[in-house]
Amino acid sequence: MSPWKYCANASFYGLRRDRFTEYQPARSVADKIALIAATPGLSGVELKYPFDFADPALVRSLLQDHQLTLSAVNVDIKDATYFRDGALSASKVEARDKAVSLLREGMDMAAEFGIDLVSTCPLADGHDYPFQTQHQIAWEHFIESVRRAAVHRSDVRLALEFQPHEPHARIMLSNVGKVLYVCQKVGLANVGANFDVGHSFCARENPAESAALLATENRLFYVHSNDNTGEGGDWDMISGSVHFWHWIELLMTLDAVGYRGWIGGDIMPKVFGPDEAYATNHRMVEMMWTLTESFGRERLAELTGKPGAIPALFQQWTETLRAPSTSAIATS
């Protein structure tokens, strides 16, 4: 058994779009929660604020009925009505105020549900064109807005999710280094990262290294799990389906740095159902974890980073992949 709890981002259980087509029917929050409850391996659900919390009492009873935990409140600050020209970094004070108050409301909602985690991906804060942004001013606004949200209450953590691009060609909070910069500048203990593994691949990082950096600074609050081809597109594919070895290195690292929080699936189900996608994702992560156990976690830690040990390490991986314990899992 791995040391983590698994949850799903509920928005992926409803209607999804890309530039060209639509996938999955629109589903009510009740239907989404029921489907997540029926997905093997999941014990938590991440919901969007404000959309999913129109009736908090209903959400509370749905979670209770299905014995699911709220993993995080995901605050949406990309809504075009307010944030067409940015949210946290907007030049208009009204937009910044709106973003800050949404984050504060989300923090209050989290506390009401007895959890301490709010996540947000600041996708409205970015640009397409050169000369579209006064970067020095935008960054000052960004940091000030994060500070204003985070000081609202110290008992709820604010997890910032970086993503290199989309829907803008460049998103301000584009990589692990910028998240750490924001955390340092804001200087509050409750500001950290929602570390989306796929976004890290999109940003051309090795996620194990990024996770280690965040954890070292006590900023690794939450993990979103998925994979992509690393060329730029954030395809939200099944974890480990592309970056197999990198994913195993990440799991080893998450364990080593003491991360014991949620692993939240962020998988695009496209034409196959979300329950199937999330169940498979969970199974894949657990199988990769089991491989580290078959290898021997102490042995893996001993060989990792040891000068000249790479041949021996991959030799042992070859043997591990053929070990009976793993093939038994694959067919179970």
Added chain:
Amino acid sequence: MHTLIEKYRNKYAVITGFYGRQGNRFMEYQPQRSIAEKLQMAARTTGCEGVELCYPDDFADPAALRSMIKDLGLGVSALNFRSRRPGQWMRGAWASESAADRQAVIDDCRRLMDIASEMGVDRVTNCPLNDGADMVFEMDYQRAYDHAAAAFEAVASHQKNVRLCIEYKPNEPRARSLFDTAGGTLAFVQMVGSANLGVTLDIGHALAAGERPAQSAALLARAGKLFYVQLNDNDGAFDWDLPPGVLRFWETIEFLHVLPRLGYVNDWCSFDIVPKEFDPVMVYSNSFTGTRKLESIASRIDDVRMAELVRARNPTETMAYLFSLL
């Protein structure tokens, strides 16, 4: 003295789809507009000489469509066969495992080839967005190429006076497209061997595929398969559909410089730009004006001087010369 670019000037067209509602994973932009509104907007766009029409969306009433285009004095650069449609052919179109789906694609695209012929438009273009895979082991690549070859051949042979163009793109909406690069797509159309089957070069797709667009254009033209050109721009990470030259300034100039030298002249370039929240008429007007400006910079390149510089292959000298033209 006329330069090649001025003498063999290519006309500029709007792709009608971009004048209506556009969405992505996170946002929606622009209201949905009727084809009549889109055409009127195109006619109001400075520098717009024609449209690339989208099938089936624009073709609910083909007779009305033809008369509107005529009344507005617009040309038609190409008919765009959409093989991605909500709820249809989701597991592949040309390369689908379903023979019935492939036949439906063939029948529908043949219909469009006939419409093109009737309208006197000699080009049907298609970006096979549904043909590709996200995951490994999702697709039998050999069978996919076989299916696609048979399907494209069936359409191309149906109407030999209309050129059928495959628009390659490295990814999106699939993580990996079946027709992903200039070289791969060229190999495919050569393998099929139909004289009227060729390639659409979308400069943004070439950039997103990590190509040097002028080089890809030269390769396709060398094989006689550079059938159609679409213009836009991105940063190489993704297909952002920005106006030409706003990011990849020199590569766009090089591309515009080589086009007439490759024989792509007195033809059409259609523009594939997502206006996002801005007024599409303004975005396309500015893009057309801006691209003509880039062409005028390219047209200042003296062929004799550039030939010397290329032979000398001293990039610092060449860049100094290019800056002298600004």
